[in-house]
Amino acid sequence: VAGNFSYDGTNGPSHWGKEYKTCLGKYQSPIDIEEKDVTTMTFPELQFSGVEGSHKAYMTNNGHTVMIQSFDSNVPSISGGPINSTYVFQQLHFHWGQNDNQGSEDLINNHSFSMELHVVFWKKEYGSYDEAVKRDDGLTVLGYLYQATDEPNPMFESIVQQISDIIGVGSNITISDNNVLKKLVAPDIASAQNYFTYRGSLTTPPCLEIVQWIDFVKPQHISHEQLAAFRSIQSADGTNLTHNFRPVQPLDGRTVYRNIA
Ligand code: SG4
Numbered sequence: 001v002a003g004n005f006s007y008d009g010t011n012g013p014s015h016w017g018k019e020y021k022t023c024l025g026k027y028q029s030p031i032d033i034e035e036k037d038v039t040t041m042t043f044p045e046l047q048f049s050g051v052e053g054s055h056k057a058y059m060t061n062n063g064h065t066v067m068i069q070s071f072d073s074n075v076p077s078i079s080g081g082p083i084n085s086t087y088v089f090q091q092l093h094f095h096w097g098q099n100d101n102q103g104s105e106d107l108i109n110n111h112s113f114s115m116e117l118h119v120v121f122w123k124k125e126y127g128s129y130d131e132a133v134k135r136d137d138g139l140t141v142l143g144y145l146y147q148a149t150d151e152p153n154p155m156f157e158s159i160v161q162q163i164s165d166i167i168g169v170g171s172n173i174t175i176s177d178n179n180v181l182k183k184l185v186a187p188d189i190a191s192a193q194n195y196f197t198y199r200g201s202l203t204t205p206p207c208l209e210i211v212q213w214i215d216f217v218k219p220q221h222i223s224h225e226q227l228a229a230f231r232s233i234q235s236a237d238g239t240n241l242t243h244n245f246r247p248v249q250p251l252d253g254r255t256v257y258r259n260i261a
């Protein structure tokens with residue numbers, strides 16, 4: 001179970017900087033993306049490989065989120081776009097709020113979405129995830145936004161059904177649906193070239209400033225009931241993990257780009 005931090009009280013986000021100095025840095029995430037302030041740019045095509053086909057995947061309650069990993073030898077990777085080499089899939093996880101009006105970490109025009117999916121990749125050139133996180137271009141994270149609706153999203157069905165098996169912190173199960181990575185890593189190829197991108201940090205301690213963020217512009221949806229399942233898991237302090245998003249951080253002169261394909 002990762003780290004001694006939480007989303008409320010004396011271990012909440014405004015206190016992270018006491019133990020983790022990097023959380024007070026100048027290139028922190030998340031941010032509010034104001035569309036009127038972005039710089040348009042045409043990046044090379046963002047490419048996904050190894051997404052098709054099935055992957056054996058595992059789901060963990062690590063006390064801070066629902067996290068999905070795969071120990072398959074052939075996991076997805078990405079290249080192109082704002083990154084100039086190949087990055088390999090490490091894990092994906094979710095951020096949500098105590099009600100449907102909040103939950104996303106990055107905001108667009110100061111608007112919060114109900115949930116955000118983060119798909120974390122490490123730079124292959126560095127040989128391993130552990131080496132990559134020591135480098136300032138070590139990680140790329142894809143961010144997908146979800147708005148709450150009445151309609152369930154089929155891509156979350158298998159996860160939501162199995163969340164009841166990982167209520168306790170540290171619990172870990174095999175996901176019965178071997179297509180879960182295919183569905184979550186690259187759910188909407190048609191919208192994959194429509195993204196914002198900027199340099200930032202991990203949104204949890206130790207807040208390392210090593211992330212190229214790629215946030216897809218077009219939100220997807222999740223039902224109110226599916227969202228409620230995420231709020232039912234327990235957090236490290238034994239209470240329900242009703243919310244796990246960090247508030248937005250100052251942009252501090254950074255440029256946010258929008259890809260124009
Ligand atoms: C979540 O707490 C993940 O469980 C963490 O992964 C992750 O940390 C953290 O979020 C920050 O990642 O994409 N939101 S984020 O910036 O990926 C790392 C683990 O604890 C280091 C393995």
Ligand code: ZN
Nearest residue numbers: 093095118203
């Ligand atoms: Zn995250």
